Amino acid sequence: MQHWDSLWTNLHLATMQDGYGEIRDGAIAVKDGKIAWLGARAALPANYTADTLHDGKGYWLTPGLIDCHSHIVYAGNRSDEFEARLNGVAYEEIARKGGGILSTVRATRAASEAELMQASVTRLRHLLREGVTTIEIKSGYGLDLENEAKMLRVARQIGRDYPVRIKTTFLGAHALPPEYTGRADDYLTELIEHMLPALVAEGLVDAVDAFCEKIGFSADQTERVFQAAHRHGLPVKLHAEQLSDQGGAVLTARYEGLSADHLEYLSAPGIAAMQASGTVAVLLPGAYYFLRETKLPPIAALREAGVPMALATDSNPGTSPMTSLLLAMNMGCTLFRLTPQEALQGVTQHAAKALGLQDQLGSLAAGKIADFALWAIDRPGDLAYGIGGNPCVASVFAGCLNSFT
Ligand code: DI6
Ligand code: FE
Numbered sequence: 001m002q003h004w005d006s007l008w009t010n011l012h013l014a015t016m017q018d019g020y021g022e023i024r025d026g027a028i029a030v031k032d033g034k035i036a037w038l039g040a041r042a043a044l045p046a047n048y049t050a051d052t053l054h055d056g057k058g059y060w061l062t063p064g065l066i067d068c069h070s071h072i073v074y075a076g077n078r079s080d081e082f083e084a085r086l087n088g089v090a091y092e093e094i095a096r097k098g099g100g101i102l103s104t105v106r107a108t109r110a111a112s113e114a115e116l117m118q119a120s121v122t123r124l125r126h127l128l129r130e131g132v133t134t135i136e137i138k139s140g141y142g143l144d145l146e147n148e149a150k151m152l153r154v155a156r157q158i159g160r161d162y163p164v165r166i167k168t169t170f171l172g173a174h175a176l177p178p179e180y181t182g183r184a185d186d187y188l189t190e191l192i193e194h195m196l197p198a199l200v201a202e203g204l205v206d207a208v209d210a211f212c213e214k215i216g217f218s219a220d221q222t223e224r225v226f227q228a229a230h231r232h233g234l235p236v237k238l239h240a241e242q243l244s245d246q247g248g249a250v251l252t253a254r255y256e257g258l259s260a261d262h263l264e265y266l267s268a269p270g271i272a273a274m275q276a277s278g279t280v281a282v283l284l285p286g287a288y289y290f291l292r293e294t295k296l297p298p299i300a301a302l303r304e305a306g307v308p309m310a311l312a313t314d315s316n317p318g319t320s321p322m323t324s325l326l327l328a329m330n331m332g333c334t335l336f337r338l339t340p341q342e343a344l345q346g347v348t349q350h351a352a353k354a355l356g357l358q359d360q361l362g363s364l365a366a367g368k369i370a371d372f373a374l375w376a377i378d379r380p381g382d383l384a385y386g387i388g389g390n391p392c393v394a395s396v397f398a399g400c401l402n403s404f405t
Contacts, residue, residue: 002037004029004050005043005399009041011056014380016063016348019341022322022380028061038364048197056402060380062344063363064133064371064395067325069261069282069312071171072123073158074141075116076107091291091319091351092243095215101141101175104317108141116154124158124314126323129404131373132268132391134165136312136355138209140174145195148172152204154397163382165371169237169353170199173210173217188221192228193334200232207258207356211239212248219247226255235356253277259310259354264288271298275305278389280354282310283338283346285331286320309338310354310376311346313326325377329384359367372396393395 007029015021015038027044029037037045046403081094081103094100108116118302122151127135137155144150152168172191172363180187199205212222226236235258240248249260249270260266260274261282274281281302287293302309311332314320322328329343338346352362360369374394377383382391394403 002029004031004036004046004048006030006052006058007048007050007056008054008061009252010058010310012060013038013059013376014060014062014344016345017363017365020380021363022342026061028364028372029397030396031252033370035366035368035370037363047366056374057342059393060375060377061364062375063348063385064373064397065131065325065347066134066355066357066362067127067132067261067312067315067347068310068354069138069284069350070126070135071138071140071314072135072323073116073137073154074104074108074317075111075119076104076317077129077321078103081318087180093216095175096232098178100318102178103175104141105143105175109147113150113154116150117157121156121159123160123323124162124164127313127325127393128162128164128395130324130326130390131375131395132164132325133371133373133395134167134352134355134357134361134398136167136169138169138171138174140209140211143172143175143177144179145198148195149199149202149204153197159292163395163402165361165397165399167202167357169207169208169209170196170205171209171211172196173222175211175216180209184217184221188217188224192224196228196232200234205232205234205304207235207237209237209239212246212251213239213243214246217245219251222248223251226251230255237261237282237354240269245270249274249279253279261312262287262382264295266298268301271301271305271307274307280308280310280350282312282354283332283336284312284314284320284328285335286316286322286328288335289331290320290322296336297337299338308350308353309342309346310350311338311343311352323342326386326390327381327388328389333384340381343384345378353397369400370396373388
């Protein structure tokens with residue numbers, strides 16, 4: 001006799017084990033927030049009880065979606081820069097003139113924790129409404145201890161207040177704060193010796209990231225940050241090869257990084273290194289689209305090498321003011337030529353791996369956390385197909401239902 005907390009029937013499952021892993025007319029049971037059983041309804045064990053029976057109404061159930069690269073915690077916006085760029089000013093140019101990331105730094109520093117929370121929740125709600133149940137949130141708009149801590153506290157608070165699992169990433173090496181103009185190495189010393197240890201001591205950091213770029217930090221500077229992360233036992237990831245090839249992916253692979261992200265300018269050695277280290281390629285088509293980039297990440301070569309490809313929103317005010325993971329999936333297909341199946345793997349299984357959560361999340365299997373999304377669709381490929389619609393009817397977070405209808 002099996003006793004379950006809840007049982008879902010009258011639905012189809014996309015388990016995301018081995019492709020879509022479709023189980024038509026399936027059933028899935030939850031016990032203590034985890035998947036206790038799943039399979040075809042016809043194969044349900046003879047003896048079971050379930051406290052709650054859910055009618056899936058013929059919908060499709062997938063793993064809860066995972067946005068594995070976001071900057072949703074920030075204040076202000078940069079629609080003025082959007083307008084400037086449309087008048088011909090380049091992103092690097094805006095950044096050099098103290099705009100770009102630094103204008104968001106000013107707004108974020110000026111915001112109270114409560115104001116920052118309020119601004120972030122607006123973006124959060126859009127993601128949750130699309131069946132997102134796990135979000136990675138980066139700091140990087142504070143650039144000093146007090147304000148990086150404020151951002152990361154807001155990220156943690158979101159995880160306590162809403163039905164979503166939050167992974168925090170310390171991105172202190174996102175840009176050089178104005179106080180350190182011309183003294184990047186001194187800033188990194190401060191970051192390594194004071195900021196990171198204090199943030200770790202407060203339990204605010206799950207991983208460490210940097211912006212390895214001509215307008216960010218060099219590969220050597222990034223390596224100092226990675227060494228510090230490893231001294232604290234933290235995994236690393238990197239904004240790599242977004243605007244130029246800095247060897248960031250090779251470096252990330254050397255530090256067994258969880259992911260290297262963006263990758264438009266990724267070259268063959270980077271692909272080989274990522275393949276060898278099992279580092280996930282996180283593709284961010286929203287930034288590619290918004291910057292009107294024309295150099296495509298080497299998708300075919302990544303696929304050929306078997307490097308897992310994740311997709312994420314990169315939700316940020318400067319280069320990807322996007323709060324739709326479904327749109328990121330569609331863009332992954334239209335702009336990057338991913339298949340709809342790869343797109344869905346990219347926001348489930350491979351996104352989980354990009355956060356080191358592949359044993360708990362990202363596919364439907366007994367023992368995994370019961371985070372689901374429920375969709376009014378005819379087939380899983382519909383999720384990457386639509387533009388602007390939202391077929392999500394409910395999400396389930398650790399076994400608890402959030403209905404959107
Ligand atoms: N790469 C990006 O696309 C964002 N950060 C980064 O390192 C841009 C962030 C911003 O412009 O605010
Ligand atoms: Fe980013």
